[in-house]
Amino acid sequence: MRILITGVDGYLGWSLAQHLTMRGHEIGGADAYFRRKWVEEMGSWSATPIVSMPERLRVFKDNFNKEIRFWEGNLCDYNLVEKIFREFQPAAIVHFGECPSAPYSMIDVHHATWVQNNNITSTMNLLFAMRDITPNAHLVKLGTMGEYGTPDIDIPEGFFEIEFRGRKARLSFPRQAGSWYHWSKVHGSNNIMFACKLYGLRATDIMQGVVFGTRINGMPEDERLWSRLDFDQAFGTAINRYCCQAVIGHPLTPYGAGHQKRGFLPLRDSMQCLTLTLENPPKPGEYRVFNQFEEVYDITELADKVQRAAATLGLTVEVRHIENPRAELENHYYNPDHKHLLDLGYQPSHDVDAEITIMLKDLMRYRNRIEAKREALIPDVRWDGRREKSRFVKA
Amino acid sequence: MRILITGVDGYLGWSLAQHLTMRGHEIGGADAYFRRKWVEEMGSWSATPIVSMPERLRVFKDNFNKEIRFWEGNLCDYNLVEKIFREFQPAAIVHFGECPSAPYSMIDVHHATWVQNNNITSTMNLLFAMRDITPNAHLVKLGTMGEYGTPDIDIPEGFFEIEFRGRKARLSFPRQAGSWYHWSKVHGSNNIMFACKLYGLRATDIMQGVVFGTRINGMPEDERLWSRLDFDQAFGTAINRYCCQAVIGHPLTPYGAGHQKRGFLPLRDSMQCLTLTLENPPKPGEYRVFNQFEEVYDITELADKVQRAAATLGLTVEVRHIENPRAELENHYYNPDHKHLLDLGYQPSHDVDAEITIMLKDLMRYRNRIEAKREALIPDVRWDGRREKSRFVKA
Numbered sequence: 001m002r003i004l005i006t007g008v009d010g011y012l013g014w015s016l017a018q019h020l021t022m023r024g025h026e027i028g029g030a031d032a033y034f035r036r037k038w039v040e041e042m043g044s045w046s047a048t049p050i051v052s053m054p055e056r057l058r059v060f061k062d063n064f065n066k067e068i069r070f071w072e073g074n075l076c077d078y079n080l081v082e083k084i085f086r087e088f089q090p091a092a093i094v095h096f097g098e099c100p101s102a103p104y105s106m107i108d109v110h111h112a113t114w115v116q117n118n119n120i121t122s123t124m125n126l127l128f129a130m131r132d133i134t135p136n137a138h139l140v141k142l143g144t145m146g147e148y149g150t151p152d153i154d155i156p157e158g159f160f161e162i163e164f165r166g167r168k169a170r171l172s173f174p175r176q177a178g179s180w181y182h183w184s185k186v187h188g189s190n191n192i193m194f195a196c197k198l199y200g201l202r203a204t205d206i207m208q209g210v211v212f213g214t215r216i217n218g219m220p221e222d223e224r225l226w227s228r229l230d231f232d233q234a235f236g237t238a239i240n241r242y243c244c245q246a247v248i249g250h251p252l253t254p255y256g257a258g259h260q261k262r263g264f265l266p267l268r269d270s271m272q273c274l275t276l277t278l279e280n281p282p283k284p285g286e287y288r289v290f291n292q293f294e295e296v297y298d299i300t301e302l303a304d305k306v307q308r309a310a311a312t313l314g315l316t317v318e319v320r321h322i323e324n325p326r327a328e329l330e331n332h333y334y335n336p337d338h339k340h341l342l343d344l345g346y347q348p349s350h351d352v353d354a355e356i357t358i359m360l361k362d363l364m365r366y367r368n369r370i371e372a373k374r375e376a377l378i379p380d381v382r383w384d385g386r387r388e389k390s391r392f393v394k395a
Numbered sequence: 396m397r398i399l400i401t402g403v404d405g406y407l408g409w410s411l412a413q414h415l416t417m418r419g420h421e422i423g424g425a426d427a428y429f430r431r432k433w434v435e436e437m438g439s440w441s442a443t444p445i446v447s448m449p450e451r452l453r454v455f456k457d458n459f460n461k462e463i464r465f466w467e468g469n470l471c472d473y474n475l476v477e478k479i480f481r482e483f484q485p486a487a488i489v490h491f492g493e494c495p496s497a498p499y500s501m502i503d504v505h506h507a508t509w510v511q512n513n514n515i516t517s518t519m520n521l522l523f524a525m526r527d528i529t530p531n532a533h534l535v536k537l538g539t540m541g542e543y544g545t546p547d548i549d550i551p552e553g554f555f556e557i558e559f560r561g562r563k564a565r566l567s568f569p570r571q572a573g574s575w576y577h578w579s580k581v582h583g584s585n586n587i588m589f590a591c592k593l594y595g596l597r598a599t600d601i602m603q604g605v606v607f608g609t610r611i612n613g614m615p616e617d618e619r620l621w622s623r624l625d626f627d628q629a630f631g632t633a634i635n636r637y638c639c640q641a642v643i644g645h646p647l648t649p650y651g652a653g654h655q656k657r658g659f660l661p662l663r664d665s666m667q668c669l670t671l672t673l674e675n676p677p678k679p680g681e682y683r684v685f686n687q688f689e690e691v692y693d694i695t696e697l698a699d700k701v702q703r704a705a706a707t708l709g710l711t712v713e714v715r716h717i718e719n720p721r722a723e724l725e726n727h728y729y730n731p732d733h734k735h736l737l738d739l740g741y742q743p744s745h746d747v748d749a750e751i752t753i754m755l756k757d758l759m760r761y762r763n764r765i766e767a768k769r770e771a772l773i774p775d776v777r778w779d780g781r782r783e784k785s786r787f788v789k790a
Contacts, residue, residue, distance in 0.1 A: 078504050131780065164557060190578055194573075385527070
């Protein structure tokens with residue numbers, strides 16, 4: 001299948017290009033290298049060294065004996081999107097080409113509006129290109145479990161049946177996002193739902209949990225194929241950041257009380273789930289929502305897991321809570337459904353500890369790169385608008 | 396009270412500036428004259444002749460012996476918004492500064508993204524200016540009943556209590572908007588709800604029905620004070636457009652089967668409701684939603700009312716249905732709540748027929764202006780992406 005991956009230079013995009021190529025699919029990719037620039041703006045870089053895209057493309061060809069067809073440019077430019085669709089005629093589009101960071105969107109009014117406009121426009125441009133050029137294509141859009149927030153009731157997969165004043169309806173489950181970024185994804189989800197209904201397009205909206213890990217299954221040994229791995233406050237996520245902290249002996253830093261629960265899944269499981277989604281497309285006009293995660297963990301529990309795995313590798317680190325820069329519930333009910341992907345055949349790898357150990361070993365080789373950007377590990381973008389480093393909190 | 400009206404040059408903005416001035420409030424206004432340009436782009440103009448803003452400001456002063464403080468510019472420019480807030484220090488902001496047209500947003504990908512970005516950015520800029528400069532101010536944002544769409548259950552005012560799998564929650568009522576424009580308003584509503592929660596701002600989100608009429612109470616006789624009144628496919632709304640059709644003997648043109656039900660209210664009632672809202676602000680941190688309309692009518696029923704009122708003035712017109720350019724249900728359940736404003740003391744004028752007659756008399760003086768743009772009365776922007784005039788349908 002011809003699959004276009006937007007944001008192919010990113011953490012998930014670059015991994016998925018390889019995974020799908022190994023499955024026999026033909027890959028096109030687009031990227032404007034925003035992720036590299038954003039991370040630099042946050043005073044950081046990828047813990048794993050990554051080569052330039054032209055170099056990546058050469059290395060890819062050397063290893064897989066297949067080429068990625070690549071377009072450099074901004075998805076907010078409809079002319080570019082149209083050109084890509086006409087030239088590549090994708091059967092599916094995996095849309096990773098959005099800004100994925102809550103803290104980045106919370107920096108100030110300019111970042112808030114930039115993130116929302118960028119994410120809305122890129123998605124809208126894809127929808128119109130699909131309508132006009134490849135109406136039968138399948139859009140797989142990366143959303144986030146963060147769109148739902150933490151309501152005090154179960155979270156279904158996108159829709160729920162309810163009764164209200166004696167009448168019944170199947171409605172979209174109300175979202176309670178917690179950052180301008182997360183709301184940008186809700187806005188995008190709403191736009192996609194509408195486009196499917198109106199234009200008969202097909203789409204799967206992935207409410208993904210937090211992804212962690214450095215490896216995918218079957219990956220060649222060439223290190224230049226590795227994906228980026230971020231650890232800064234804006235683009236690094238919980239387990240990945242903890243592991244980067246562990247390898248330089250920095251305390252692991254859950255935010256606030258640290259009982260925030262989230263869904264998590266290893267990078268290799270994310271690849272498996274996205275492949276299942278692509279290989280089992282919805283019907284024309286269907287907009288479906290998958291909650292994509294393996295299991296729910298409390299973020300302190302995960303810090304403890306990283307601490308224990310680190311100890312087995314001779315790394316001694318503390319777990320020290322820091323002030324929560326975010327406005328979020330730190331103790332809450334959390335019971336999201338995640339059945340659709342299991343029904344399609346998803347087999348969870350179910351070994352978070354083993355995955356963490358692999359990641360720690362990989363990252364230990366790049367200790368110096370993490371050490372060099374140590375300052376980026378502690379957040380200073382606060383949800384109330386201040387820019388002030390979080391302090392450690394007393395136990 | 397110091398009240399900033401964004402979009403003060405528009406249909407509602409210009410009327411509200413006068414109404415609130417008569418109530419003793421101090422008015423600031425901002426506008427970039429987009430509405431004038433959009434209507435021109437649609438090949439039309441206001442049925443009522445309107446003078447330039449500098450002239451409007453002079454006429455305003457002559458009639459009310461009070462000045463409107465005016466800033467010309469684009470609300471998407473945060474520097475401008477910041478300047479206005481610092482200079483004017485509003486206690487309340489009435490946000491009419493968005494693009495209000497469903498058909499305009501459906502023209503093509505460029506209009507769709509422009510409308511969404513414009514509406515999101517202008518609202519976001521106001522929220523940040525409130526946070527940083529006037530945190531105690533009250534935002535009154537004009538939304539639309541169209542955000543809800545036509546679900547097969549009752550429509551509450553913004554929120555509802557539901558039970559799901561044995562647990563209860565008060566949640567935002569899921570929206571089912573029917574155009575890129577309507578979704579832009581949903582996105583804005585979500586952003587405002589979040590800003591109130593996060594920054595402790597106060598806001599009232601007005602889900603307004605379709606407004607009609609040429610007059611507000613207590614208006615001086617100076618014709619240069621009249622608001623614009625649009626009749627083109629994109630900026631003219633049902634009753635106003637029917638009345639413009641009637642005065643030039645053009646058939647009244649309900650779309651499709653014509654049993655679409657909507658909430659309506661006269662312009663003078665809209666002024667009353669907005670004033671009640673402003674003079675009864677919510678608590679800090681409160682985001683409240685008012686469904687603002689007088690009564691629900693079927694759009695063919697309204698065409699019949701206009702036809703009858705026209706006949707009493709010697710105007711003979713047919714009602715002829717045309718192809719519906721929109722994708723919408725033409726027969727549906729519709730039972731929206733509208734209690735909050737009645738609780739605050741809203742007294743509906745309850746005389747649609749009298750209001751229509753007043754409007755017809757006003758418009759008969761401008762027959763030539765409507766006749767000159769007759770082509771603009773029949774829609775050609777279709778929801779499926781085509782640009783093709785709707786034809787009359789056989790009875």
